[in-house]
Amino acid sequence: MTVTPSSPARAAWWRQAVVYQVYPRSFADGNGDGVGDFAGILGRIGHLEALGVDAVWISPFYPSALVDGGYDVDDYTDIDPRIGTLEQFDLLVHGLHERGIRLIIDLVPNHSSNRHARFQAALAAGPGSPERDWYVFRDGRGEHGELPPADWRSLMGEPAWTRVPDGQWYLHLFTSEQPDFNWSNPAVRDFFTQVLRFWGDRGVDGFRVDVANGLTKRLDADLPNQEQLDDASAHAVGDHPLWDRDDVQSVYRQWRRVFDEYDPPLMAVAEAWVSADRRLRYTAPGSLDQAFGFDLLRAPWDASAFRRVIAESYDLADRSGAPPTWVLSSHDVVRHATRYGLVGAGDENDWLRSRGAQPIEDREVGLRRARAATLLALALPGSAYLYQGEELGLPEVMVPDDQRQDPVFWRKDGLEVGRDGCRVPLPWTTDGTSFGFGAGGAHLPQPSWFGEYAVDGQERDPASTLTLYRRALRLRRVLQVAESMRLLDLGNGVVGFERPGGWISVTNFDEAPVPLPRGEVVLASDAEAVRAGLLGPNATVWLTQNGVQAAAASRVVGGDPS
CATH class of the missing domain: 3.90.400.10 (Oligo-1,6-glucosidase; Domain 2)
Incomplete structure (x- = not known):
């Protein structure tokens, strides 16, 4: 099977970009108050450059009561003083751009905070x-x-x-502190175009649109009850009272006109938890540029599931002209190093509903599969979105109940433990206060074993997950020459595909070794898994059949990974 996404008339940097998500309160703390901030990001900007990402997406940094992790916004054109100032934001824009890294910021248009x-x-x-x-x-x-x-x-x-x-x-579709805007009011629409221009004028390159499928609503005089609201058959496609309405595209057509005022145009990626077919509307001409594809994130560790998601994603790409987006972890889901290591028939819900009792987890298997899945995703055409800490192989953290912050835990009476486990502040050093996160403590508790995953320790280890990510991102630039791929038939338990120029990616989901196609190995998620032309279980390997590419790739792999 060969898939070649259509190219739009206007080429765009984001089509094949690797975007790194920074959850600012948990990335790095520059002033020692236990909360991550712009000073911390500026102090660690070298990490982003060394990693080799094309863009950084920063989660909300606006003034907020932090009822919902900053997604309860008090002011859309200012900075939470615990995080920084507008002057520091300008320094961050300049610092990233100086290193060739673009900046995407979170926009929260469905609701404000009740303090707005x-x-x-x-x-x-x-x-x-x-x-x-x-x-x-x-x-x-x-x-x-x-x-x-x-x-x-x-x-x-x-x-x-x-x-x-x-x-x-x-x-309020979320907490009571997050009242929903009325998007049928032209004043609301005009207000947000001013917000877009405010940040566009400060140099941002794009926006991640929170709850992009929830803005417009149809609220008749006689409202349906909850049972009727949940019954998909009771509503025509595109005419649900609250979600994924066709008329939400009128908002994005207005935004597109604002985006195109800039040179190059601003980009936007939709967070829209909708079916694959409905995602087409968010990337149609005149709308947004991308919509997150969460299908791979939700797929189990299974070759047929991955193969199906890849094929369906490229079918959509052919129909829409927008490249796929690949996401394995984010601030809203259990980290994929843990998801892939849960023992038995469970999934991430076993963790989310565990009420403080840690599920059975094989951390070694989870990390091996996470590394393999990451190499697979990075080899695919399209853009890849990475979540802070996944380059360290971080697993989910079980936060004690009395220290949880996510309103999901508290407002669902502990039936779900929430998202704090993937938001624990990063470990930068193997020891020391908060493992180098800051001079003081950390706003969410870090486990005692966090130092094993610290940046400084992994930088010295040629087999570390951080080294793997750095090499993979460098190789990706060398090997990626076109937006197309051809799926290979290498067996039921294997996902393999070839990119133009002879770049081949092979992932073994089976429990037994499988034969590798002809080619020179340039990178493996697990070097020990490659033996005598065979690839072991839970591993991905990149090969190239192009001598020039192989030579260039060997220079990247053989060079200093930092």
């Missing part, structure tokens, strides 16, 4: 006012409006409607 000036104005102005029309307010049911407009539950497990003192109710 616009929401406070809406509360003060009262029912029927223009100020209140910025958000989704409704009268309640019952004789005195004492019942919510509907029995909906938020994604955080609590009621989705909250009553204000004058008797009306407001909608």
Whole structure:
């Protein structure tokens, strides 16, 4: 099978980029208060350069009460003072650009925080006012409006409607501190185009759009109940009251006009948890550029599952002209080094619903598979999104219940432990206070074994996961010559494909060694797995059949990995 994504008329840097996600509060702490900040990022910018990424995506850094990890935004055009200042942001933009690294920032347009000036104005102005029309307010049911407009539950497990003192109710699909904007109001749309220009003028290269499939809503006079809301068959495709509505594209068409005011145009990637077919709408001409493909992230460690996701992703790429995006970990999911090591028939939900009892995990197998999956994803055409710490092979951390911060844990009565385990501050040194994260402690507790994964220790180890990532990203630049690939038939338990120029990637999901195609090995996720023309289990190898590429690749692999 051969797949060749269509090329758009306008070439773009992001089509084959490797993007590194920084969760700022947990990346590096520059002032010793236990919270990561811009000073910390600036101090570790050499790590990003040495890694070899094309762009950095920074999760929310706006003023926030941190009810939901910074996704409750108080002010869209300022910086949380615990993280830094606008002047430091400008230094960060300059520092990254000076090193050839672009910057993508998180935009949170579905909701603000309840402390945002616009929401406070809406509360003060009262029912029927223009100020209140910025958000989704409704009268309640019952004789005195004492019942919510509907029995909906938020994604955080609590009621989705909250009553204000004058008797009306407001909608929040997340926590009650995150009221949803009313995107049918032109003033809201104009406000966000101003936000886009504010950051575009400061030099950002693009945006990651949070909850991109949730902005527009259809709220009829007679609202469905929760059971009807959850029944997919009760709603026409593209006309669900809350999610993935066709009319959300009118927002992105307006944004596209703003993006195209810049040279080069700003880019945007949608966080849209929708079916593969529906993702097409978010990357259509005039809309956003990319939409995260979470299918590989959700796939089990199984060759047929990976092969199916790859084939479907390239079918979509051919139809849309937008390259696939490959994601294995993020700030919202269990790290893939842990997911692939869970013992038995379980999946990440065994971890998320464990109520503090650590699931059975084979950490060695999990890391071996994670390294193999990473090499596979980096060999595929398209853009790859890496999450901070995965280059160290970090597993998920089981945070003690009394130190958890994620509202999912607290508002679902502990039924899910939440996302704190992938947000624990990074280890930079093998010992010392907070393992080099900062001069003080860390806002989430680091386990005693974290030093085993520290950057400084891995930099000295030619077999470390950090060394593997650095070499893989350098090789990717040498080997990648076109946006196409051809799937190879190498057996049921193997995923193999060839890129133009004779670059071949082979991953063995089986428990027995498998024969390798002809070619020179230039990189392996596990050097011990390559023996006498065979590839062992849980491993990926890159080969090249092009002598020139092989020579160039050998110089990269043989050089200083730092």
